[in-house]
Every structure is written in structure tokens, then in C-alpha cells.
Amino acid sequence: MVSNEVVAFRKWYERAGVRKTPRRCLPPGEDLSGYAFFPRHLIPHIEHPLITADPNLARYLEAQYLFQWLNFTAHFEVSVVNRATHLIATGRSGISCPPDVQQTAFQIYVDEGYHSLYSLDMVRQLQERTQIDAVPYDFDEYLRNLDGVGAEYVGHEKLFRLLQVVTFETLVTGILLDVPKDRTVIPEVRQIVQDHAIDEGTHHVYFEAFFRRLWGGFTPGERRMVASWLPDLILQSLQPATTPTANALRAVGMSENRVKEIISESFTGKFVIAGIRRASVNTVKLFQSVGILDTQEGYDAFACTGLAPQEG
Numbered sequence: 001m002v003s004n005e006v007v008a009f010r011k012w013y014e015r016a017g018v019r020k021t022p023r024r025c026l027p028p029g030e031d032l033s034g035y036a037f038f039p040r041h042l043i044p045h046i047e048h049p050l051i052t053a054d055p056n057l058a059r060y061l062e063a064q065y066l067f068q069w070l071n072f073t074a075h076f077e078v079s080v081v082n083r084a085t086h087l088i089a090t091g092r093s094g095i096s097c098p099p100d101v102q103q104t105a106f107q108i109y110v111d112e113g114y115h116s117l118y119s120l121d122m123v124r125q126l127q128e129r130t131q132i133d134a135v136p137y138d139f140d141e142y143l144r145n146l147d148g149v150g151a152e153y154v155g156h157e158k159l160f161r162l163l164q165v166v167t168f169e170t171l172v173t174g175i176l177l178d179v180p181k182d183r184t185v186i187p188e189v190r191q192i193v194q195d196h197a198i199d200e201g202t203h204h205v206y207f208e209a210f211f212r213r214l215w216g217g218f219t220p221g222e223r224r225m226v227a228s229w230l231p232d233l234i235l236q237s238l239q240p241a242t243t244p245t246a247n248a249l250r251a252v253g254m255s256e257n258r259v260k261e262i263i264s265e266s267f268t269g270k271f272v273i274a275g276i277r278r279a280s281v282n283t284v285k286l287f288q289s290v291g292i293l294d295t296q297e298g299y300d301a302f303a304c305t306g307l308a309p310q311e312g
Contacts (some may be wrong), residue, residue, distance in 0.1 A: 004209035006100045008202040017195040017204075018114035024188045024195070026125050037066040037126075037185040039178055041264060043246055045266035057252060060132060064248040066189065067126070067134035068241055069175065070119040073196070075139035076168075077112035080146065083111045084165035087158060088210070093174050094182075104206060111199045120191050125188075135248050149236050150229045162214060163226065168237050169200070169207040170283045174275075178199060180279075208286055215290045225290055227298035230287060231259050231305040238276040240267050273306045284309060 002010075013019055026032070040046050041064045051058050087093040089105035097105075123134055150160045179185055180194035218226065242263050249259045283309060293299045293308065302308040 003098050003101045005206045005213070005223065006104045007209075009104045009107055012104075012202075015198075016107065017199050018112055021195050024118060024191045025312055026120065026188050027187075027267075028127050030129075032129060032186055036182070036184045037062045037186060037189070037310065039071070039182045039185060042174055042178060044240060044271065045262050048266050050180050050201060050262055055065075059179065061245075061248055062081045062250065063126070063130065063132045064135055064251075065245070068125050068137060068244040068248070070123045071134065071137040072118040072139065072142070072241065074119040074123075075137075076142075077116045077206060079139065079143060080161075081112045081165050081169065082109050084161045085112070087161065091112040092158075093162060095162070097213070100211075101210070108203055108206065111203070115196055118195070122189065122192055126186075135242060135244065135251050141243055145239070146233075146236050149232045153225060153229070156225075159222075159226075160229075162210075163230065163233060164237070166207045166214070167230065167283055169203050169235050170211075170286055171234075171279050172282050173238075173275075173279045196207045204282075206279075211286060212290060224295075224297060227295070228301045231302045231307050233275060234280045234307060235305055238279055240272055240275070242267055277307065280307060 012028060037059075044063060045051060046058060046065075048259070051061060084093075085105045085108045088095070088097060088100050089109060091097070091102055126185070127133055146164060147160075150156070152158070176193060176197040180190050180197060182190065215223070215226075245266075246259050246263055249262060250256075254262075287293065288309065291298075293302055299308060
């Protein structure tokens with residue numbers, strides 16, 4: 001009998017991006033000046049008056065936002081997703097999984113490594129073509145904050161890593177949905193995001209089924225612990241990248257006061273939580289479907305972070 005996690009991977013050898021798609025290369029001599037680096041509606045600060053006043057600055061920050069996202073993707077896939085899939089694939093997750101579930105985790109491991117490779121490849125191609133250097137990117141701050149959620153539960157590190165990957169792999173972000181459809185964006189950028197989105201669709205199926213397997217094996221105490229921890233994990237997973245944005249502004253000589261002004265006015269609390277709610281709808285529905293929000297304690301944990309489903 002085929003495990004639920006594996007169903008979407010039956011044609012992996014024919015359909016996975018690493019198996020069937022070519023390297024996405026910028027055509028020699030192609031003029032990129034008529035294309036956007038990234039959809040403007042996905043860049044929170046790009047319409048700030050201090051930025052729109054200077055088209056060259058806006059163009060530069062648009063490029064930096066793409067570079068930041070590609071660098072984040074490259075680091076996240078290997079440092080967060082693959083450290084969890086490696087535990088599953090090698091039978092060291094602490095969860096009993098059939099052999100086909102473990103083997104499929106290795107297929108995901110390969111997918112994610114390839115996503116990292118072509119993300120960095122595109123950064124380097126774009127830097128060479130545009131002569132815009134990417135501002136140095138540091139993933140460590142994000143990883144520290146992510147791993148800090150639930151750190152007080154000593155001895156549950158493997159479980160938390162599994163829940164990190166379940167959470168992120170079931171989110172639906174605007175980037176994977178919107179970039180491929182935006183014909184104003186550089187075609188090769190659209191292509192790699194589309195390639196990524198196709199693979200992530202199968203990953204979503206796997207991790208949704210894996211979470212149900214995981215949840216089914218929890219004790220009542222573990223379920224209470226996880227229910228209290230998941231809302232903060234969603235919030236931390238989707239926190240906007242204000243540090244890279246600030247660094248890009250500093251790189252063009254913005255004063256610290258102006259950097260703080262742009263960040264505070266572009267990433268308001270209301271704006272941030274609205275974006276997180278949109279991206280996490282499917283993930284919250286998954287958690288809700290196993291009964292996490294049925295208890296008062298579980299519902300309150302999601303409600304106090306603004307992530308509980310709204311009636312009507």
C-alpha cells in the first residue's frame with residue numbers, strides 16, 4: 001500500500017524540476033532595462049515617498065529585494081527544510097515512517113538542493129548582467145529567531161525541526177503565486193519561480209500527510225505543547241525581511257533616521273499580520289482539521305497572535 005505522503009511523487013523521476021527543466025539562463029545580450037526585477041506590489045517599501053522620488057533608487061531596491069529573496073531561498077532550503085527532511089529520510093526523526101515515506105523525503109532533499117542552486121545561480125547571472133552587486137546577505141539572524149521559538153522545551157529539538165518544515169512547506173506565499181504570472185518581470189526569474197512553485201505543490205501534499213501522521217502519534221501533553229507553539233512558529237516563519245531591506249537602504253547612503261522611517265512606515269503591524277494571515281490560511285486550515293483549535297487553549301493561542309480563522 002502506498003503511503004499518503006508518497007502519492008504526489010509517483011512521477012518524480014519524470015516531473016521534478018531537477019529531472020526535467022533546463023538551467024535557466026539570461027539570453028546573451030538581452031536588455032533587461034524594460035523588465036521589473038520583482039512585482040512592485042510584493043515589495044512593501046517600494047512605494048514609500050522617499051523611494052518613489054528617485055526612479056534609480058527604486059530600481060536598485062527592486063533588484064536588491066529579488067536578490068534578498070533568492071538568497072533567503074537558497075539558505076532556507078538547505079539549512080531548515082533539508083535538515084528536517086534528512087532526519088525523516090535517514091530514519092532519525094523519532095517518528096516511525098514506512099520506507100517509501102523515507103525515500104520520498106530524500107527526493108524532496110534533492111529538490112530543495114536544486115532550488116538553492118538555481119536561486120544562487122540567478123543572483124550571480126543578474127549581478128554580472130546588470131552590474132548591480134547584491135548587498136551581503138546574512139541568514140543567521142533569521143535562523144536564530146526561528147530556532148528560538150519553542151527553545152524552552154529542551155529535548156524536543158527534532159520535533160520542532162519537523163514542525164518548522166511542515167509549517168513552511170504548507171504555506172502559500174504571494175511570491176510563488178504571483179511572480180510567474182507577472183509578465184513585466186524578467187522572464188528567467190519568472191521561470192525559476194514557476195519551477196519552484198511546481199515542486200512545492202508536491203511537497204505541500206507530502207508534508208500535509210506527514211503532519212497528520214505526526215499528530216496522530218502525539219500524547220495529549222505533546223498536543224497541548226505543539227498547539228501553544230505553532231502560532232509563534234507561523235509568525236516567525238513569515239516575518240518580513242526588514243534587516244536586508246534596511247541594509248540595502250544603508251548601502252545607498254540613507255541616514256539611519258530615514259532608514260528607520262521607511263521601515264516603520266512600510267512594515268506596520270497591521271500590514272504585517274494581514275500578510276501573514278493570507279499566507280498561512282492553508283496551514284491554519286490543516287492545523288484546524290486535526291482539532292488543534294477545538295480546545296479553548298489551542299484556540300486562544302491562535303487568537304492572541306491574530307491567526308485564528310475569522311468567522312464570516
